[in-house]
Amino acid sequence: MNHCEDNNVNAKMVPRTEEEIESLIKRLRRIEGQVRGVQKMVEDNRYCIDILVQISAIQAALNKVGLNLLERHVNHCFAKAIREGNGEESIRELMDVIKQFSK
Amino acid sequence: MNHCEDNNVNAKMVPRTEEEIESLIKRLRRIEGQVRGVQKMVEDNRYCIDILVQISAIQAALNKVGLNLLERHVNHCFAKAIREGNGEESIRELMDVIKQFSK
Amino acid sequence: MNHCEDNNVNAKMVPRTEEEIESLIKRLRRIEGQVRGVQKMVEDNRYCIDILVQISAIQAALNKVGLNLLERHVNHCFAKAIREGNGEESIRELMDVIKQFSK
Amino acid sequence: MNHCEDNNVNAKMVPRTEEEIESLIKRLRRIEGQVRGVQKMVEDNRYCIDILVQISAIQAALNKVGLNLLERHVNHCFAKAIREGNGEESIRELMDVIKQFSK
Numbered sequence: 001m002n003h004c005e006d007n008n009v010n011a012k013m014v015p016r017t018e019e020e021i022e023s024l025i026k027r028l029r030r031i032e033g034q035v036r037g038v039q040k041m042v043e044d045n046r047y048c049i050d051i052l053v054q055i056s057a058i059q060a061a062l063n064k065v066g067l068n069l070l071e072r073h074v075n076h077c078f079a080k081a082i083r084e085g086n087g088e089e090s091i092r093e094l095m096d097v098i099k100q101f102s103k
Numbered sequence: 104m105n106h107c108e109d110n111n112v113n114a115k116m117v118p119r120t121e122e123e124i125e126s127l128i129k130r131l132r133r134i135e136g137q138v139r140g141v142q143k144m145v146e147d148n149r150y151c152i153d154i155l156v157q158i159s160a161i162q163a164a165l166n167k168v169g170l171n172l173l174e175r176h177v178n179h180c181f182a183k184a185i186r187e188g189n190g191e192e193s194i195r196e197l198m199d200v201i202k203q204f205s206k
Numbered sequence: 207m208n209h210c211e212d213n214n215v216n217a218k219m220v221p222r223t224e225e226e227i228e229s230l231i232k233r234l235r236r237i238e239g240q241v242r243g244v245q246k247m248v249e250d251n252r253y254c255i256d257i258l259v260q261i262s263a264i265q266a267a268l269n270k271v272g273l274n275l276l277e278r279h280v281n282h283c284f285a286k287a288i289r290e291g292n293g294e295e296s297i298r299e300l301m302d303v304i305k306q307f308s309k
Numbered sequence: 310m311n312h313c314e315d316n317n318v319n320a321k322m323v324p325r326t327e328e329e330i331e332s333l334i335k336r337l338r339r340i341e342g343q344v345r346g347v348q349k350m351v352e353d354n355r356y357c358i359d360i361l362v363q364i365s366a367i368q369a370a371l372n373k374v375g376l377n378l379l380e381r382h383v384n385h386c387f388a389k390a391i392r393e394g395n396g397e398e399s400i401r402e403l404m405d406v407i408k409q410f411s412k
Contacts, residue, residue, distance in 0.1 A: 013150045021145055028142045035135045042127045047116045048176035049196050055169045056203045059162060063308060066158045071301050073151035082288040093152050095277050100159045101308055102269060103412055166411060174404050185391040198380050205410055206309055219356045227351055234348045241341045248333045253322045254382035255402045261375045262409045265368060272364045279357035299358050306365045
């Protein structure tokens, strides 16, 4: 719990475990590689539809990471805020982010 | 038009201009940088909501690149296929990709 | 709170006020009218693009009602479940519904 | 083809067949019924999550109708416009509607 005193860690935040961080980084690196792959496809003048299929795969992967982060947030930080009576701001934040994703 | 004989260029493809390629690459590099930025945020144990806002920005940027590619495709390759009487396959391809994006 | 004993009211549910119900019904009636409007457009053989614009407006309206319901749910029923220590099922439910909407 | 002289039919429009109209109307009536069902759920003070699941089902059904209309449009009216050299306006229209749906 002394992670909470870490400067980089928001007070509202239940810190992620090593495993959680590793798993997220791994997925984000794969996404980074996919974005580079699309750059290569563009440089090689590859067919638009093939590039679009690839972009759509990146979006699906990003969406998964997003839902994963959201689930963890609701389970930990959000539930904690409600329990500690700091629900109001957390609810506003959560709804804002859900609205942004539902666009 | 002799780009069409290039191995990397699909016969169905009206090749992109230098400017088009450059502009796409520039946007994709920025997206790649944003994905690396999210990795850094995860490593720094940053607040979930802030990371989610960032991911949502990447999705919006990817969506713009996708729509840009789609618009160009419809304007060039797709219109060409219809004019040359090869519309059927092109329509199926186009609808498949639109369905994937509408998910 | 004796609404809670009402058969139609789920125990997990903080009952909606008269005003909330009225406002939701009003919006849903408007949506129902829009769906009937699209039927009329189809019967009149109206231009596809015009019908699609109308369908997209209905989707935006439904999305707004959905976000409104979700916001109220998070504010009331969900926060209550967390406070009462019944968070686990509520979190699963919430994430399931968010996943469905993000599709 | 004399449908084209019908006042209700846009000149850009390849008229729908009786079967196409019937099938669309049937699906839209079902959607109308689903919207009424949600009104009933709200009146009965039903649990938010159950209503949200229902709204998400309506959105999926509307999306299907939209994709169906879009496919038919691309196959008929759009392909016709391209062939007749009136592609420019049609492409703009199509992209506008795709952008609206991708929001």
